[in-house]
Amino acid sequence: MELKEIAKLIDCEFTGDSFNITSMNTLKDATSSELSFVSNSKYIKDIQDSKAGAIIVDKATVQYVPDGCVALVVDSPYWKMATVSKEFAPLIEDESLSSPIIGKGTKVSSKAEIANGAKVGNNCTIMAHVYIGAEAIIGDNTIIYPNVTIYRDCVVGNDCIIHANTTVGSDGFGFATNHLGQHKKIYQNGNVVIENDVEIGSSTTIDRAVFGSTLIKEGVRIDNLVQVGHNCVIGEYSVLVSQAGISGSTTMGRNVVMGGQSATAGHLSIAPFSRMAARSGVTKSIKDPNKTFAGFPLMEHRTWLKLQGKIAKLLK
Amino acid sequence: MELKEIAKLIDCEFTGDSFNITSMNTLKDATSSELSFVSNSKYIKDIQDSKAGAIIVDKATVQYVPDGCVALVVDSPYWKMATVSKEFAPLIEDESLSSPIIGKGTKVSSKAEIANGAKVGNNCTIMAHVYIGAEAIIGDNTIIYPNVTIYRDCVVGNDCIIHANTTVGSDGFGFATNHLGQHKKIYQNGNVVIENDVEIGSSTTIDRAVFGSTLIKEGVRIDNLVQVGHNCVIGEYSVLVSQAGISGSTTMGRNVVMGGQSATAGHLSIAPFSRMAARSGVTKSIKDPNKTFAGFPLMEHRTWLKLQGKIAKLLK
């Protein structure tokens, strides 16, 4: 989309040379043909270092936009970003794409639907009422049980098992809110990438990224009714027990264990081999690996046990 | 159904003039052609003010039934109400209804099923393995992702998005229990009404009302794996984050935010612009608008922070 059209769309004066914007991205990841945005002054450092071709900013932050990057100055950058995000959303289904490619030895139920542009590897089992969206890619030897939905552009590796009624790639929970309390959708134009040897339970939901990918790394085990928010990274061999909830943009190292009904806040980093007891609530990043935690707010498990003793004493 | 037949069904002596009962309803909302019930003496005021044509009551409460309203006197009114509720349940599917009506520009997957009597507006996208039940109504420009189930009689507005594997209109969790501990289903003969510009995540469940409607008002945003019980009202632009649970008959004003894994008890009223932190548990109604809460039992967020400080001191 031409930059001058974007400017027009968000009621921004634009007099410079226009060029083609291929997509939107974060300040950190945007390239010279991409548009980014800044909605919070705490990202000033990221603005200065950004390689974005253009940035939607407000008056207070325009001074930090680096040379060679076009500033689109508006009153409500986050709201305007939401407006533009819709323009980069791909079609939900695209009949003009070529017929899906199905590998050798793969069984696809006649009651499954695989959209044009999708590709399924060899020796897979795709059961009834499965939906695989446009340009999704499924590896070899993967089993997808009935009523699973894989949204467009998502990637599932080899030797994976996805149980019934699970959703991979639904939109992350993103919207801008104006001064009237109304919401505008931020289109989630990223995807989900699931690496090899991952098993996912039933009725679990893994949201697609707003930009880039939500990533489930090799060997991960996810139980039933688990929520994984947009842009999370779940480290190799990590284990998410039933009804756990991982908020958006949280990154965990390898072999993290999240107990049943546990949860994390968003934008955290969790060290490898961390173990959260059932119903733990992680509100801060964890730097030291290989520790066991419990409680909400979170504390080391042995501290939590001690605390329960102190609380029991209150009753005497 | 004739009132004398209903009386016979619940083993109640009936000698007066019979008339046609069109449906069941609450004491407050029942009209002169409707049947109501009272199972708890705390509703005596509602009995006296009721416009119901007939009321199922026990011996202790029959004295409060107003003139012109027929009292059906039984031992276990709630159990008997459950018995009668089945008689007013519509057919799950009704082939005698006319073929579904699909608007202009609407794409319906050949693998979706839209029941007779349903109506879908213009420019909608109805994807594979969607089910839309009898007499359901879908507005214009609405997108329903794969494997969504909309039960019969439910209404979805314009410009809505419903993500994969979500259920709208499953039966509320209602049953009567006898002295042997056995349960009898209370048929949920109401519906769900979703207004315009609502987005609902994946694997979320919204139960139909027992009478009347469960209501999701304009501009609401609901995340994945959220439970909304029967007869709830979710106010305009409210936000329900992943894994939140709203118990039956709870009503919230506009722009309420329920954090991840938060919950409410049933039959509460929550003031507009209230904000619940993640994992809050609301057990009482909230009267003052625009406050932030946390914890279970619930308290103001700043009090909760203070409490965490006090609890931390216990460990010293």
Add this chain to the structure above:
Amino acid sequence: MELKEIAKLIDCEFTGDSFNITSMNTLKDATSSELSFVSNSKYIKDIQDSKAGAIIVDKATVQYVPDGCVALVVDSPYWKMATVSKEFAPLIEDESLSSPIIGKGTKVSSKAEIANGAKVGNNCTIMAHVYIGAEAIIGDNTIIYPNVTIYRDCVVGNDCIIHANTTVGSDGFGFATNHLGQHKKIYQNGNVVIENDVEIGSSTTIDRAVFGSTLIKEGVRIDNLVQVGHNCVIGEYSVLVSQAGISGSTTMGRNVVMGGQSATAGHLSIAPFSRMAARSGVTKSIKDPNKTFAGFPLMEHRTWLKLQGKIAKLLK
């Protein structure tokens, strides 16, 4: 499978007489044609009493294997058990089985799929996008709403109602982990048995047993988004409210009530008529029936109320 082949598969020296192993089972339930395993020295008593034809053990526990039972001695019995479990997994679908049998008066949507070898009773309603797996059995008068998945070998009784998007019989969350932190799937070769007059809400997940059955007894009521782990037994007329989570191998007596968002640890026994308030966390077995509990860690409800009073005082 021949015992000598199993030994070869797990790199175990085997010089005795081989015989046919029909399946795997627990130490307690295995018969003389079955293979069991022991992964933890606390089960020594069970080894000594086992009727298993053969047991996978390590060097430390081989001494307890009774006469007449073959010991397969390996370094990592649990990992090796996982290896063998795959050999006993039935085909996901088996086209060689006979066409499904459908009872009189039963309506099956043309968009449902019932696998070969399955049997559905009389007067059932099987709606669109339902999947019923191989050798599953459904009783009479049962209603299965759209997008429900019943995995192979599972049994549903008479007069049941299963709401949309629910999963019955997905694999329990079982795997062995090696010293590198990698996981190997333990195939879940049991099933789920749901007795008569059970109602299950939408997007609920009930996992199949690793051996034997996960059992939902007569008259149980399960709400939406509930998790029932593998090998659980839910007693007659028990009530599981929305978003409750029951961990694997927990057994409850009749008329237990689990409040919303409550949970149990695994391998517990819960006395009949126990009542857990919303968000209770049960970490120990409950022996005395008919008590009301709350909190996490769990305590009697009246104690919990007292504790909240003490905690409120901390704030003064």
